Amino acid sequence: MIFWKILFLFPLLTLALAHETFDSHLLPRPLIIEYQEHTEPHIKEIQEELKLNCTSWRFSVEANNINPWKTIPLECAEYVKDYMTGRAYGFDLERVSNDAGVYAKSVELSGDGKDVWIFDVDDTLLSNLPYYADHGYGLEVFDHLEFDKWVEKGMAPAIKSSLKLYEEVLSLGFKVFLLTGRSEGKRGVTIENLINAGFRDWHKLILRAADDHGKLATLYKSERRSEMEKEGYRILGNSGDQWSDLLGSSMSIRSFKLPNPMYYIS
């Protein structure tokens, strides 16, 4: 044991002595030390600056301050990927469902079957994360044809926390409306996907009709909500990952914005 420890210290001693005989800049060691001392804090600073910048960007997205936007900022590509694939996205989804659940339980329902909770479908009930994982998490410009192929597979998994809220509002006695930007042609695959993902007992699934095409989502969804109101429904809760699910006319008493830093729909 003593032998090994002396053996370990020997090169250090040698080095200490060697320093005297060589010019220090010829040895790689001091250069490496200098490199670490000067650049590591610099890299850390850049990383912190980037995190500050991208967190700030994400909040401006979630507060609807930037509107519209086409792709995520290039410098936030890694940040958004980490957010979506790490714990934060799931954590945020869980919180929105819990907050919505607390509100849903606090509402006194009339019991006449006219109390409504609206859910959006894409990235509210069904997750398109597998698709976006293959498309840079929002870094690529939206490709309608590619996305349609994904939708046609009917393989989007449930967002678990949304399924929990969904079952909760159903059991409380809300009438559930699904209001999606998908077009009428996708009705079959959407129903199949929803059922396979565990969703059931919705009162109505509303998709874009032929004359809704080209309409901004905010207008299309406002018109459908307005129709619900005309039919005597009271819209008490609305869950969506896009502000266009929630804003406009005939707004819900309370709206719940699910996080989505990957894309923006006007």
Add this chain to the structure above:
Amino acid sequence: MIFWKILFLFPLLTLALAHETFDSHLLPRPLIIEYQEHTEPHIKEIQEELKLNCTSWRFSVEANNINPWKTIPLECAEYVKDYMTGRAYGFDLERVSNDAGVYAKSVELSGDGKDVWIFDVDDTLLSNLPYYADHGYGLEVFDHLEFDKWVEKGMAPAIKSSLKLYEEVLSLGFKVFLLTGRSEGKRGVTIENLINAGFRDWHKLILRAADDHGKLATLYKSERRSEMEKEGYRILGNSGDQWSDLLGSSMSIRSFKLPNPMYYIS
């Protein structure tokens, strides 16, 4: 020089030899190492969990998912303080002003003097951060009397990035309306404070009249916006730190939510 280096290595050699003669657990060094190994990651984990939790809470506040709330969560006291006093709050404020500025410049004004930008006052143009620094950054329940004393001082500084946006929209030709939850009795001190902070040339400063007391901010502000519309004004932009500044009826074409994780006004 050689002497000093050998002198430096000597204690290491001594230690290496000394280890053989003592039982290692009698020496404090290995214990300290064990302590660090087992608890530091644990503390770090707790801190990361807390950060995840409080960032998620802040997101739900800024997206208006929790509503209403009275005080910040106790466990986020340090987080909110760090956010408000560190760089992040200023960074976020700056971004909102920039985003609003980009929009303001993109709007084609009619030139008939009816194009309006609305600003809230408290924590939108004037900062109450000095007050909240003395009151736990939102940890204490709101104390109306204490806050009134602060307002009466007329010492609230300008939010610099808001002043920049304010001057920008004025120079673009917007008519500026200030719409505040402060009551009519505070008109004098509010004007004095605004002018001392650098604000000028607003078209109208609207405060709560006697019969607005007890009204929810959302309703009071919606009514005032509705009056503006009846007078022929077009509300093109609206800046506020509260959702009650922005939501309701007669909403602005575009709204800009300034960050405020310290308090909530319904």
